Amino acid sequence: MSVTASMESGLSMGVTAGPARDTGEIHNWTELLYFFNHTMPECHIELSENTKRVALFVLYLAIFVVGLVENLLVICVNWRCSGQVGLLRLYILNMAIADLGMILSLPVWMLEVTLDYTWLWGSFSCRFTHYFYFANMYSSIFFLVCLSIDRYITLTNASPSWQCRQLRVRRAVCAGVWVLSAIIPLPEVVHIQLVESSEPMCLFMAPFETYSIWALIVTLSTTVLGFLLPFFLITVFNVLTACRLRRAGRPESRRLCLLVCSYMAVFVICWLPYQLTLLLLSLHGTHISLHCYLAHLLYFFYDVIDCFSMLHCVVNPILYNFLSPGFRGQLLRAVVHYLPKVQARTGRRASSSSSSTQHSIIITKEGTLPQPPTHPSLNFQAPNTSPIPVPQPLIAS
Secondary structure, eight states: OOHHHHHHHHHHTTOOOOOOOSSSOOOSHHHHHHHHHTTSOOOOOOOOHHHHHHHHHHHHHHHHHHHHHHHHHHHHHHHHTTTSOOSSHHHHHHHHHHHHHHHHTHHHHHHHHHTTTOOOSHHHHHHHHHHHHHHHHHHHHHHHHHHHHHHHHHHHOOOHHHHHHHHHHHHHHHHHHHHHHHHTTHHHHTTEEEEOSSSOEEEEOOOGGGHHHHHHHHHHHHHIIIIIHHHHHHHHHHHHHHHHHHHHTOTTHHHHHHHHHHHHHHHHHHHHHHHHHHHHHHHBTTTBOOOHHHHHHHHHHHHHHHHHHTTHHHHHHIIIIITOHHHHHHHHHHHHHTSOHHHHHHHHHHHHHHHTTTSOOOOOOTTSOOOOOOOSSSOOOOTTSOOOOOOGGGSOO
16 A cells, blocks of 8 residues: 555565666556565565464454444544534544544555455556545545644634634634645656556556665655654643643543643554664665564564554544544433334434433533533643633533
């Protein structure tokens, strides 16, 4: 699913071909294989490709099933409640759509791995599938950044002008994120081609004399735009949010801070191994020299690490939706809505009786702003200011 994935695909075949020309473009599969194979030092490690393919298929399948169900539920519930007041619901909804887009591309990667990287779906799908995956990957990451920034702004800014403009601003930001995410993958996707050989493969095929430069540019742009910059912004604004919560001095502030820290931890755990492996393999051979066994291990386990990064599509719905009693209450009401009338009345009575203790209740007076919802573990408001809306991921809504 990237430059390094294409290189790993060629290396996994274990083919040694004749030398390619020092100048000019790569014109055939033999020259490309020679370039790939000769970037690796000669050493031998007994690693089972068949075992890796089986493990990858199982991992992809589990992530696909769980992620599909979770993100569809998030989209359905948030879309059904879109007319209600939802502080950061728009970012969460768009992030779930982006995660769902990544999940929908998994069957293709599962089949490609099972078929030993053979591509059977034509030239157009070769490029489009990669483009679709990358565009949704960047969108999901960028919406996490927007969520972190907007959460802090909403916590600290109680001005009426912001409350009047925040919906329009968020819609514009979401549109901008989708446009930016659609542009960023283009430099890589234009060089992805279907290589016709005994077994067709979908590979990154930049001109030979500039291949290493193109690979490094694409890798650095992915690392900077897809990890370093988002991680910096997510960390800064989540730390500021946690500090603001601690200053509130409430008993539940510690638990709120732990929740905010979990947002950063999940992002690092999911993306750091992938980005670090991608960067090391792109630099290897032309800019740095990795130990023989380390290089082989990184190439071998690259697909596994890439698959592991997809776990964020499973964890995000839990962190930003299912941990919220408000979301669980909305999900329950959505389910009850489609039950028979007798069961629906029973469900509504149960939901109504439990809402007084589990779900937040907003009571407003005429001419005043709504008070922040109350929840035993997820509740805060800005001190010394008029009541302001509280970010959805931190409270029940």
